[in-house]
Amino acid sequence: MSALPAGQFFPGQSVLHALDARAKLLGFFLLLAGVVCAASLPAYAVAFAAAGALLALSRLPARAVLAPLKRLWLFFVLIFAMNALFYERGDALWSWWIFRLSKAGMAQGANVAARVALMMVLSGVLTGTTAPMEITGALNALFKPLALLGIPAQEIAMILGIAIQFIPTLLEETDTIRKAQIARGARFESRSLWRRAASLPPLVVPIFLSAFRRADDLATAMEARGYRGAANRTHRRARPLRRADWFALALCTGVCALHVVLRVCVAF
Amino acid sequence: MMKLSLVKRSVITAVCIALCVVLPMAFHAVQNAGSIFLPMHIPVLLCGLICGWPFGLLCGLAGPLLSSLLTSMPPMAYLPVMMVELALYGLFTGVLMRLVRTKNLYADLYISLTGALLIGRVLSGVARALIFAPGSYSMAAWAAGYFVTCLPGLAIQLALIPTIVFALEKAHLIPQRYPKEELNEAA
Amino acid sequence: MPFCLEEVSFTYAAGTPLAVQALRGVSLRMEAGEVLGVMGHTGCGKSTLIQLLAGLLVPTHGRVLLDGQDINAPGCDRAALRARVGLVFQYPECQLFEITVAKDVTFGLKHSGLSPAQKEERVRAALETVGFSYERMGAQSPLALSGGEKRRVAIAGVLAARPEILIFDEPIAGLDPMGRERFLALVRRLNAQGTSIVLVSHNADALAQCADRLLVLKDGCVALEGTAEQVFADVEAARRLQVDVSTPRALGQMLTQRGVAVPAGAVTYEGLLSVLKERFCAGGNP
Numbered sequence: 001m002s003a004l005p006a007g008q009f010f011p012g013q014s015v016l017h018a019l020d021a022r023a024k025l026l027g028f029f030l031l032l033a034g035v036v037c038a039a040s041l042p043a044y045a046v047a048f049a050a051a052g053a054l055l056a057l058s059r060l061p062a063r064a065v066l067a068p069l070k071r072l073w074l075f076f077v078l079i080f081a082m083n084a085l086f087y088e089r090g091d092a093l094w095s096w097w098i099f100r101l102s103k104a105g106m107a108q109g110a111n112v113a114a115r116v117a118l119m120m121v122l123s124g125v126l127t128g129t130t131a132p133m134e135i136t137g138a139l140n141a142l143f144k145p146l147a148l149l150g151i152p153a154q155e156i157a158m159i160l161g162i163a164i165q166f167i168p169t170l171l172e173e174t175d176t177i178r179k180a181q182i183a184r185g186a187r188f189e190s191r192s193l194w195r196r197a198a199s200l201p202p203l204v205v206p207i208f209l210s211a212f213r214r215a216d217d218l219a220t221a222m223e224a225r226g227y228r229g230a231a232n233r234t235h236r237r238a239r240p241l242r243r244a245d246w247f248a249l250a251l252c253t254g255v256c257a258l259h260v261v262l263r264v265c266v267a268f
Numbered sequence: 269m270m271k272l273s274l275v276k277r278s279v280i281t282a283v284c285i286a287l288c289v290v291l292p293m294a295f296h297a298v299q300n301a302g303s304i305f306l307p308m309h310i311p312v313l314l315c316g317l318i319c320g321w322p323f324g325l326l327c328g329l330a331g332p333l334l335s336s337l338l339t340s341m342p343p344m345a346y347l348p349v350m351m352v353e354l355a356l357y358g359l360f361t362g363v364l365m366r367l368v369r370t371k372n373l374y375a376d377l378y379i380s381l382t383g384a385l386l387i388g389r390v391l392s393g394v395a396r397a398l399i400f401a402p403g404s405y406s407m408a409a410w411a412a413g414y415f416v417t418c419l420p421g422l423a424i425q426l427a428l429i430p431t432i433v434f435a436l437e438k439a440h441l442i443p444q445r446y447p448k449e450e451l452n453e454a455a
Numbered sequence: 456m457p458f459c460l461e462e463v464s465f466t467y468a469a470g471t472p473l474a475v476q477a478l479r480g481v482s483l484r485m486e487a488g489e490v491l492g493v494m495g496h497t498g499c500g501k502s503t504l505i506q507l508l509a510g511l512l513v514p515t516h517g518r519v520l521l522d523g524q525d526i527n528a529p530g531c532d533r534a535a536l537r538a539r540v541g542l543v544f545q546y547p548e549c550q551l552f553e554i555t556v557a558k559d560v561t562f563g564l565k566h567s568g569l570s571p572a573q574k575e576e577r578v579r580a581a582l583e584t585v586g587f588s589y590e591r592m593g594a595q596s597p598l599a600l601s602g603g604e605k606r607r608v609a610i611a612g613v614l615a616a617r618p619e620i621l622i623f624d625e626p627i628a629g630l631d632p633m634g635r636e637r638f639l640a641l642v643r644r645l646n647a648q649g650t651s652i653v654l655v656s657h658n659a660d661a662l663a664q665c666a667d668r669l670l671v672l673k674d675g676c677v678a679l680e681g682t683a684e685q686v687f688a689d690v691e692a693a694r695r696l697q698v699d700v701s702t703p704r705a706l707g708q709m710l711t712q713r714g715v716a717v718p719a720g721a722v723t724y725e726g727l728l729s730v731l732k733e734r735f736c737a738g739g740n741p
Contacts, residue, residue, distance in 0.1 A: 036345070116343035123337060135337065155278065160330055162282035167289050173549070174294045179511045180550040183542035184563035184612055185534070193304070197424055200305065201431060202562060203294070205552035207287070208314070208432045209598070212441040215283040219276040435552065439598040 010128050014059040015244075021134035022141050023245035027252035028126045034259035035118045043262040044114055050255050051121045058125050065124040069117055076116070080109035136164050162218070170211055177206045271443040277319040281327050284315035288331025306421030308332060308342075308350075312358045313429055317380060318442055321362025328358030353392040360384035373437075373445050377430045385422065389414040458485040458508065458620060458651070463517035464675075465503050477503040479675040480517070485620075485653070490646050492666030492683070493655045496697035499672040501655050502545075505622045508653065509542040534566060541618030545625040547609035548602060556582070556600075557593035560612045567616070581611040585641060603634040610641075621645065622653040627661060639665055663687065663701035663722040671696050688719040703727040 011017075016024070031050065038047050055062055069076075127135070139160060146153040181202045182188065188199050241249075272280070291307035312331055316324025332350045336342055342350050364380035393410040415422075436442045460483040467475045478500045485491055495501050506512040507519055510526050510533065518525045526536050544550070553559035560578045569577065579589040585607040597608050606626075613621070623642075627635045635658075642665050646652055656662055662669060663683040671679035671686060673696050679686050687693060687700040690708050700708075703724050707717035715734070721727040 112345060115345045119343050119345060127337065156326060156330070159278050159282045159285065159326065160334065162279060163285035163289075163330070163334065166283055166286035170283075170286050170290045171293065174290055176544060177550055178294065179506065180542070180544045180547065181562075183509050183511060183537060183544070184550070185537050185566055185616060186562070187534075187566060193420060197305065197420060200424060201428060202550075202552055204291070204310065204428055205432055205435055206550050207291070207294070208311075209435055209439055209441070209552070210549045211283045211287055212280065212436055213439070215279045216276070216441050219273070219279040222279070223273065223275050434554075435598055438596045 008064065008128065009131050010060055010064070011131075012059060012129065014057060014129065016054065016058045016125065016129040018244070019129075019248055020239075020241050020245045021130050021138035023241055023249050024126060024130055025135065025138040025142065027248055028122060030249075030252040030256040031122055032119060034256040035115055035122070037256075037259040037263045038115065038118075039111060039263060043259055046255065046258060046262065047118050051118055051125075054125045055121065058129050060125065060128045065121065065128055068120055068124065076113050080106075080113050132164050132167070136161050166211070166214070169214070170207070173210055174203075174207050177210070178203055181206075272319065277323050281315055281319055281323040284311035284319075284327045285331045285334060287311035288327070289335040292335060304420050305424050306418055308335065309354065309357065309421065309425055310428060310432075312354045313361050313381065313384070313425060314432060316358040316361030316384065317365050317377065317429070317433065318436075319362070320366065321359050324358025324362040325355050326358070328353075328355035349392065349396060352395050353388055356388035356391050357384050360387050371446060373433070374430055376445065377433060378426070381426065381429060385425070457487065457520075457522070459483065459518075459520040459523075460504075460507070461518045461520065463507060463514045463519060465500075465507060465512060466515045477675055478507070478514075481672075481675070481677055483670065483677070485651060487619075488646065488649055488651055490642065490652045490654065490665055490667045492662035492669040493653060493672065494657070494659070494662065494669060494698045495672035495678075500675040501672055502624060503675075504672070505542065505624055505653060505655060508620075508622060509540050510536050511542070538567065538616050539618055540620045540622065541613040541616060542622045543610055543613050543624065543626060545628060546606075547613075548605035550612075551597040551605060551609055554596060555594050556587075556597045556608050557589070559597050559608060560615050563612055563616050577615045577617065578611075581615040582608075584614055584644070585611045586637065587611070603630055606630070606634075614645075618650070620651045620653070622655075624655045625657070626654065627656065627658055635661065657699070659687070659699040659701040660703075660723075663704070671698055673697070683722045684720040687722045 034050075035047050038044055055065060058065075130138075136157075140157040143153045143157055146156075178188070186199060186202050188196070188203070288308045288311050291310065295305060295307045308331060312324065312328045315327035319327075329351050332342055332347060332354055336347045361380050361384040364383045365376065368376050368379045368383075370376055370379070393414060396410070433442075437444050460481055462480045462482055463478055464476065464480055465478040467477060481500075481504065493501055493504065503512065507514055510519070513527045519527060521536070521539070524531065551559050553562060557575075557578055560581055561574055564574050564577060567574070578593075582589050582592060587604075587607065592608075597605060600608065610626075627638050630638065639661055642652055642654065646665075654662060654666060666683060669679070669681065669683055669686040670677060671693070678696050679692070683701070687704040690700050690705065693700045699705075701722045703726065704719070704722045707719070707721045707727055707730075710717045717727065717730055721730045
């Protein structure tokens with residue numbers, strides 16, 4: 001694919017690259033929780049400042065991280081419209097059939113659009129500074145307590161690990177299949193919805209066939225080597241979090257707490 | 269389809285989760301159709317149909333989560349809602365596929381699919397009204413969001429999924445649900 | 456129908472920190488009715504080259520010309536280009552998806568504007584070219600066939616469009632010896648009918664047998680170009696470029712080192728055998 005996919009990892013030496021993946025993932029969830037709380041202008045100022053600071057600290061190419069936002073402009077218009085037109089509360093400025101435009105609805109629409117944009121930037125920074133395998137490792141570590149509830153956490157982590165390893169291969173395969181069908185005369189660029197829908201089977205059916213073929217090969221190989229389950233596997237001992245990781249976590253907690261305070265104290 | 273081993277089901281689930289990430293990217297690259305054709309639903313539904321409910325449930329939860337973490341699609345704000353919706357689809361396709369046995373593969377598939385898609389929509393609408401956006405969520409928004417805007421996606425799912433299952437059976441990648449001998453015995 | 460590349464460069468993810476330059480200023484001219492072999496170590500730019508030829512990638516610099524016309528120019532008819540240039544990817548069996556073989560082979564003709572009868576005729580002919588009977592194979596599921604049969608069906612799917620230029624990426628990888636022979640016979644048959652062919656392969660023996668001209672790529676540049684005799688003449692040079700010479704040429708080299716001089720031009724088994732026959736059977740002394 002000549003266009004860079006969203007969520008691409010960029011190797012680098014920034015402060016954020018050096019942090020432990022578990023700390024980054026936890027911090028990311030804390031900041032997300034903060035963003036979900038945001039509902040006032042000061043809160044959004046804090047959130048955008050935090051996202052901007054992270055982007056600067058990561059030393060990632062800003063254009064690459066922000067590109068998905070640009071590509072999804074239609075999506076933003078849609079979520080704004082959906083909220084603006086279907087919001088139940090507030091005085092209606094205009095209404096027709098099931099649509100109902102209101103000031104409160106528009107505010108809600110802007111809210112959602114801003115949250116989504118912030119979350120995309122945050123996750124762009126996370127995936128840009130953390131290699132996919134590190135993310136799985138971190139998820140794996142964070143999932144561990146689930147085993148106490150009777151959930152087969154290690155099996156799930158193994159399935160997730162295999163899933164992540166399959167992603168690049170399947171992406172490449174998808175690209176090849178798409179090109180092969182185009183070379184045979186398939187057209188994916190049509191404007192009409194119906195034509196576009198009809199162009200999907202030649203793409204999707206072979207993708208599933210080859211994905212399942214790979215799954216079959218891998219499962220056969222695992223069974224041949226006597227694989228029974230993930231529970232008895234040994235894991236690399238995780239190293240403890242360092243001071244910088246704790247500091248980053250504390251900062252994220254602070255931002256999150258600030259958001260909660262702003263949510264309670266400041267009206268829109 | 270009861271003959272798939274546990275390891276095979278695990279790996280197939282892994283592949284379906286990976287496809288939850290890959291298919292939306294492919295659809296966006298091809299024709300910016302990700303939001304219209306709901307590509308992420310297809311692997312989840314298939315996973316439920318083929319591997320059973322625990323795996324379908326996992327796929328429905330992990331697929332959107334991983335996709336959101338890796339590609340920021342779906343955006344985090346929609347992630348919980350989407351996880352609930354897809355988990356319900358994965359769960360109920362698996363449950364229904366186990367309960368419905370009409371001796372006809374296509375009938376089983378269509379009944380399980382439409383059943384799961386309906387139950388999933390009703391329950392995730394309820395979840396949305398009670399948990400995610402209490403008070404601000406109406407019947408009209410539910411109908412518009414779950415039936416009108418995703419109509420092309422629904423049509424694609426109902427057309428594609430039985431085709432894919434049939435192709436997988438033909439290619440001997442999943443065991444046949446009704447092997448010929450069994451049908452002959454029944455007749 | 457000369458096919459030209461003019462100073463073509465291609466960079467993946469251009470303008471980002473992940474940019475990778477796959478081709479650097481490659482120029483190439485291909486004549487009508489020619490069989491061009493392309494060799495090179497993994498990652499040398501072979502796949503990029505053929506995707507540029509088929510118009511699936513657009514060069515970062517330079518032009519791809521077919522009949523003197525830039526195929527990436529705004530006014531160029533892409534559909535017509537696709538019909539003229541057929542590309543068979545590596546493991547083409549992965550692209551099969553239809554319920555029957557006949558439907559799958561017809562897929563590429565969907566937008567061709569041919570009548571159903573004409574389409575059926577094309578499909579019948581394409582299946583026969585790869586050695587299948589339309590009656591026997593047409594109604595079967597392509598997914599239940601063996602690997603080699605699937606590949607032949609996939610090739611028929613490209614042949615149905617009757618391209619003037621056919622590009623094969625590693626067409627014999629993973630085939631058994633019978634399948635390999637059958638494929639080389641197919642290449643000769645298609646070439647005899649006037650189709651120009653680009654063969655990308657690691658298999659030096661196959662290329663020595665059927666390519667008129669060979670191209671060796673290294674790090675995105677053309678490192679060697681010429682007939683099989685010329686390219687395989689210097690065994691050491693080929694090894695430095697990380698490509699194999701054909702087995703007969705390697706045998707000839709060994710014989711020469713052990714005192715039985717074999718000319719460098721003997722790159723096929725026939726060539727080597729006729730040299731040896733002349734030396735040992737026609738009364739000459741070894």
